[in-house]
Amino acid sequence: MSVQRAPHSDVPVCVLGLGLIGGSILRALGRAGRPAYGWNRSAAAADDASAAGFDASADLGATLRRADAGGHVIVVAVPVPALDGVLAAVAEHAPNAWLTDAVSVKGDVARRVAAAGLTGRYAGGHPMAGTAFSGWEATDAALFDGATWVVTADDDTPAEAWRLAASVGLDCGAVIVPAGAAEHDAAVARISHSVHVVAEAVAVTAELDPAAERLARSLAASSFRDVTRVAGTAPSLVNAMCEANAAALLDALDDTIAELVAARAELAEHGTVGRITEQGHAARTRYDNARRTPFIPVLDGAGWQRALREAGHAGGVVAALG
Numbered sequence: 001m002s003v004q005r006a007p008h009s010d011v012p013v014c015v016l017g018l019g020l021i022g023g024s025i026l027r028a029l030g031r032a033g034r035p036a037y038g039w040n041r042s043a044a045a046a047d048d049a050s051a052a053g054f055d056a057s058a059d060l061g062a063t064l065r066r067a068d069a070g071g072h073v074i075v076v077a078v079p080v081p082a083l084d085g086v087l088a089a090v091a092e093h094a095p096n097a098w099l100t101d102a103v104s105v106k107g108d109v110a111r112r113v114a115a116a117g118l119t120g121r122y123a124g125g126h127p128m129a130g131t132a133f134s135g136w137e138a139t140d141a142a143l144f145d146g147a148t149w150v151v152t153a154d155d156d157t158p159a160e161a162w163r164l165a166a167s168v169g170l171d172c173g174a175v176i177v178p179a180g181a182a183e184h185d186a187a188v189a190r191i192s193h194s195v196h197v198v199a200e201a202v203a204v205t206a207e208l209d210p211a212a213e214r215l216a217r218s219l220a221a222s223s224f225r226d227v228t229r230v231a232g233t234a235p236s237l238v239n240a241m242c243e244a245n246a247a248a249l250l251d252a253l254d255d256t257i258a259e260l261v262a263a264r265a266e267l268a269e270h271g272t273v274g275r276i277t278e279q280g281h282a283a284r285t286r287y288d289n290a291r292r293t294p295f296i297p298v299l300d301g302a303g304w305q306r307a308l309r310e311a312g313h314a315g316g317v318v319a320a321l322g
C-alpha cells in the first residue's frame with residue numbers, strides 16, 4: 001500500500017502553459033496534494049484541464065494577479081519563442097510571486113528573466129523527462145517519477161526561489177540536481193540537444209539510398225526506433241531549444257562529427273570500427289553504473305550556491321529539503 005506523503009511546500013504553484021510539460025506538472029502536483037492552478041493561451045486546453053478537474057484558466061492577467069497576491073510560485077512551461085511575452089506579463093502582473101521554469105535551456109532563459117527584471121525572484125528549472133508528444137492530451141501525472149530535475153544555483157540565485165523551485169520538482173516525483181546555468185547548457189548540449197540532431201540525421205540517412213529506401217523502412221526495427229525516437233518530437237520545439245543553446249551545441253556537434261570521421265577512417269583504412277565500439281560501450285556502461293548520492297541542501301551562508309553546484313557535479317541529488 002503506498003502512503004501519501006505531505007508536499008515539500010504548501011506554497012501554491014501557478015503553471016503557465018498546460019502542454020506536455022506544464023500540464024504534467026499540474027497533474028503531478030495534484031497527485032501530491034500540492035495546491036496548484038494553471039493558465040493556457042488557448043481556451044480549448046484550459047477547458048480540457050478544467051473538465052479533468054483541474055483549476056485552469058485562459059485569462060493570463062487574472063491568473064498572474066492571483067499568484068502575485070498570494071506570493072505563489074510560478075512555473076513557466078512554454079517554448080523559448082513565447083518566453084519574452086510571458087515574462088513581460090509576469091513582471092507587470094506578478095512582481096511579488098516567485099519564479100521558475102521548465103525550459104530545456106537555462107542560460108538563455110536567465111538572460112530573458114534578467115531583461116524582464118525578475119532575477120531577484122527566480123531559480124531556473126529543467127525536468128529531464130519528456131516524450132515526443134505535445135499538448136494537454138499528452139499529459140501524465142507520472143511523467144517525472146524518478147527523473148532528475150535541474151534547479152539552477154548561480155551566484156545570484158535567491159535561496160527562497162531555489163527552495164520553492166526544488167519543492168515543485170520534488171512534489172512532481174523527481175529528484176533535484178543543482179547546477180549552474182552555463183554548465184547545465186554545456187551538459188544538455190551533449191546528452192539531449194546533439195542527440196536530437198543526430199536522431200534527425202539517422203532518420204534522414206535511412207532514406208538516402210534510393211535503391212534501398214523502401215526496404216530500409218520495412219526492415220527498420222528496435223535499434224532504428226531507439227536511436228530515432230526523439231525525431232518524433234515537433235520540429236518547432238527542437239528548433240527552439242537547439243537554437244537557444246547554439247554555442248554549446250556547436251561544440252558538442254564538432255565532437256560528434258570528429259568521432260564519426262575517425263570511425264569512418266578506421267573502417268576505410270583498417271577494416272574495423274573497434275575503437276569507437278570499445279569506447280562507446282565503456283561510456284554507456286559508466287552511465288548505466290552511475291550512482292546518485294542523496295544530500296540535504298544548505299541554503300544559507302556565503303557561497304551556498306557554489307556548494308550546491310559542487311555537490312551536483314559529484315553526483316549529488318536532493319530528494320528532500322530537510
Ligand code: NAD
Nearest residue numbers: 017018019020021041077078079082103104130131134135
Ligand atoms: P507543448 O507543445 O506540449 O506545450 C507548449 C505549451 O506552450 C502549450 O501550453 C502552449 O499553449 C504554450 N505556448 C506555445 N506558444 C505560446 C505562445 N506564443 N504564448 C503562450 N503560450 C504558448 O510543449 P512542451 O513539451 O510542454 O514544452 C514546454 C517547455 O518545456 C519548452 O520550453 C520545452 O523546452 C520544455 N521541455 C520539454 C521537454 C519535452 O520532452 N517535451 C522536456 C523538458 C522540458
